[in-house]
Amino acid sequence: xxxxxxxxxxxxxxxxxxxxxxxxxxxxxxxxxxxxxxxxxxxxxxxxxxxxxxxxxxxxxxxxxxxxxxxxxxxxxxxxxxxxxxxxxxxxxxxxxxxxxxxxxxxxxxxxxxxxxxxxxxxxxxxxxxxxxxxxxxxxxxxxxxxxxxxxxxxxxxxxxxxxxxxxxxxxxxxxxxxxxxxxxxxxxxxxxxxxxxxxxxxxxxxxxxxxxxxxxxxxxxxxxxxxxxxxxxxxxxxxxxxxxxxxxxxxxxxxxxxxxxxxxxxxxxxxxxxxxxxxxxxxxxxxxxxxxxxxxxxxxxxxxxxxxxxxxxxxxxxxxxxxxxxxxxxxxxxxxxxxxx
Amino acid sequence: xxxxxxxxxxxxxxxxxxxxxxxxxxxxxxxxxxxxxxxxxxxxxxxxxxxxxxxxxxxxxxxxxxxxxxxxxxxxxxxxxxxxxxxxxxxxxxxxxxxxxxxxxxxxxxxxxxxxxxxxxxxxxxxxxxxxxxxxxxxxxxxxxxxxxxxxxxxxxxxxxxxxxxxxxxxxxxxxxxxxxxxxxxxxxxxxxxxxxxxxxxxxxxxxxxxxxxxxxxxxxxxxxxxxxxxxxxxxxxxxxxxxxxxxxxxxxxxxxxxxxxxxxxxxxxxxxxxxxxxxxxxxxxxxxxxxxxxxxxxxxxxx
Numbered sequence: 033x034x035x036x037x038x039x040x041x042x043x044x045x046x047x048x049x050x051x052x053x054x055x056x057x058x059x060x061x062x063x064x065x066x067x068x069x070x071x072x073x074x075x076x077x078x079x080x081x082x083x084x085x086x087x088x089x090x091x092x093x094x095x096x097x098x099x100x101x102x103x104x105x106x107x108x109x110x111x112x113x114x115x116x117x118x119x120x121x122x123x124x125x126x127x128x129x130x131x132x133x134x135x136x137x138x139x140x141x142x143x144x145x146x147x148x149x150x151x152x153x154x155x156x157x158x159x160x161x162x163x164x165x166x167x168x169x170x171x172x173x174x175x176x177x178x179x180x181x182x183x184x185x186x187x188x189x190x191x192x193x194x195x196x197x198x199x200x201x202x203x204x205x206x207x208x209x210x211x212x213x214x215x216x217x218x219x220x221x222x223x224x225x226x227x228x229x230x231x232x233x234x235x236x237x238x239x240x241x242x243x244x245x246x247x248x249x250x251x252x253x254x255x256x257x258x259x260x261x262x263x264x265x266x267x268x269x270x271x272x273x274x275x276x277x278x279x280x281x282x283x284x285x286x287x288x289x290x291x292x293x294x295x296x297x298x299x300x301x302x303x304x305x306x307x308x309x310x311x312x313x314x315x316x317x318x319x320x321x322x323x324x325x326x327x328x329x330x331x332x333x334x335x336x337x338x339x340x341x342x343x344x345x346x347x348x349x350x351x352x353x354x355x356x357x358x359x360x361x362x363x364x365x366x367x368x369x370x371x372x373x374x
Numbered sequence: 375x376x377x378x379x380x381x382x383x384x385x386x387x388x389x390x391x392x393x394x395x396x397x398x399x400x401x402x403x404x405x406x407x408x409x410x411x412x413x414x415x416x417x418x419x420x421x422x423x424x425x426x427x428x429x430x431x432x433x434x435x436x437x438x439x440x441x442x443x444x445x446x447x448x449x450x451x452x453x454x455x456x457x458x459x460x461x462x463x464x465x466x467x468x469x470x471x472x473x474x475x476x477x478x479x480x481x482x483x484x485x486x487x488x489x490x491x492x493x494x495x496x497x498x499x500x501x502x503x504x505x506x507x508x509x510x511x512x513x514x515x516x517x518x519x520x521x522x523x524x525x526x527x528x529x530x531x532x533x534x535x536x537x538x539x540x541x542x543x544x545x546x547x548x549x550x551x552x553x554x555x556x557x558x559x560x561x562x563x564x565x566x567x568x569x570x571x572x573x574x575x576x577x578x579x580x581x582x583x584x585x586x587x588x589x590x591x592x593x594x595x596x597x598x599x600x601x602x603x604x605x606x607x608x609x610x611x612x613x614x615x616x617x618x619x620x621x622x623x624x625x626x627x628x629x630x631x632x633x634x635x636x637x638x639x640x641x642x643x644x645x646x647x648x649x650x651x652x653x654x655x656x657x658x659x660x661x662x663x664x665x666x667x668x669x670x671x672x673x674x675x676x677x678x
Contacts, residue, residue: 053474054476060468060472156426158473160478373427
């Protein structure tokens with residue numbers, strides 16, 4: 033039985049079936065799933081392309097508005113943002129689940145359907161053996177969904193770029209971080225790997241897809257809720273410094289105040305302090321006024337944040353562990369197939 | 375050369391042994407009928423022989439000394455699983471193309487020729503073919519691989535009588551043409567009676583009978599005589615199974631010598647294959663196994 037797993041047969045054994053033949057097999061068996069992915073990503077991509085062209089041309093006319101800073105130009109800018117920005121935000125929300133849909137749709141049935149319908153008894157008793165068969169499938173389909181996701185992610189980045197340039201969102205913001213860079217493709221690969229692993233384990237298509245979807249959602253949620261902020265020790269900004277640097281591009285997820293004794297105080301305490309502030313401070317549009325007033329009374333605001341300069345570092349950390357986890361799952365799947373009894 | 379050889383082969387699922395301590399040596403060149411009731415361990419034995427399932431105990435080697443499931447074994451053994459699982463969403467032509475790409479050796483002309491003879495259209499989806507056509511397609515795919523050994527698990531189970539007949543006719547024509555060895559399982563003995571020349575009976579996970587059909591039939595006979603004297607005869611002869619109808623007893627006996635004398639007052643008849651198999655299945659303790667090291671010798675031959 034050990035010979036089943038041997039990458040090359042002994043000298044006396046037959047020459048193995050060439051990989052090129054297995055590429056055809058994989059394509060023929062999964063072209064409908066791949067076409068489904070192409071239709072979904074292609075349709076959404078086309079929409080992003082059309083809207084992106086409108087946004088980019090709209091943004092170009094806003095930036096070339098003359099005289100810059102005039103009320104008319106300000107209004108044009110406002111209208112441009114009102115026209116396109118809300119829907120762009122909705123779009124980012126919707127796209128969060130796309131990696132899971134693509135990955136699980138391709139990965140879930142890939143092995144589960146064979147195991148469910150019994151066709152694996154046909155496939156695994158052919159001359160090429162089950163190892164070549166499963167490796168060809170997992171590698172090719174994994175690469176295909178990852179590449180498609182990366183292409184889509186690049187298109188999305190271009191589509192959304194004007195809002196980033198305008199500073200309406202930071203690239204580290206949770207709803208954007210996993211749609212750009214390498215993150216979107218990495219999460220898609222993970223969904224695929226979870227799908228094939230669940231399929232090999234559960235042996236039924238629909239339960240395998242449901243399990244993979246649940247596992248993916250749990251990991252995604254845990255990552256942006258608890259893990260991502262710890263990739264590197266966060267920075268702390270206090271008082272006036274927090275006001276002088278805009279946090280629009282940085283990612284800040286925690287703020288608090290400390291009182292005269294240096295211990296954290298509640299928001300209610302701050303509101304009470306501010307209630308005694310003179311009207312000039314309370315009505316000031318400059319946040320520095322409030323900060324200065326609070327500072328004079330020994331209250332300090334603190335910010336915990338990750339600077340935008342760490343964007344690629346974070347992308348590579350998250351992409352790296354997602355890739356590693358996906359590879360582990362794929363190897364485990366191959367091992368399950370090798371061990372799997374009929 | 376033995377096409378399948380097992381030593382102490384066993385497979386346990388949970389606490390149940392699907393197959394236990396099976397010692398078999400199936401020589402090449404036969405059409406082997408593997409029979410037994412449902413749940414006897416036929417599928418388990420075949421799956422272990424083609425490398426789909428790992429044994430819990432013992433070994434199984436194929437085509438001489440290749441381990442089951444090794445590249446050399448997979449290359450030369452074609453297996454058609456029960457219900458002939460194929461990709462129903464593919465066309466017949468794509469199913470051929472797929473199988474060609476999954477194998478080193480492939481005879482496209484033969485595959486297409488057979489399908490043409492069988493009037494199975496190349497452009498039809500596999501799922502749209504009748505059960506008989508799907509079984510024939512599965513057989514065609516197996517034969518186009520030019521295997522040395524063809525293993526079929528319950529190939530007739532889901533077919534109507536006409537399709538059964540056609541399937542067996544195709545199979546026998548291929549055997550005559552290629553001279554390949556065949557192992558096929560069935561729980562319907564009548565289907566295999568005309569084609570099988572080697573018989574294995576499995577019962578409750580144990581090999582009960584193994585041998586050439588000709589030898590087995592010559593080595594057994596039915597005795598008909600007075601029921602009152604049956605016990606006396608049973609004591610002296612190796613009775614596999616006894617049945618009584620009123621005052622008449624029918625005894626299926628295994629002849630200890632080539633020309634065993636018929637007891638006075640009894641009449642001897644030759645046995646049929648089905649009769650023989652049924653007699654053994656009704657007597658789980660009885661066994662007819664070749665070779666020096668078998669359960670039969672340990673259990674002192676025949677018990678009834």
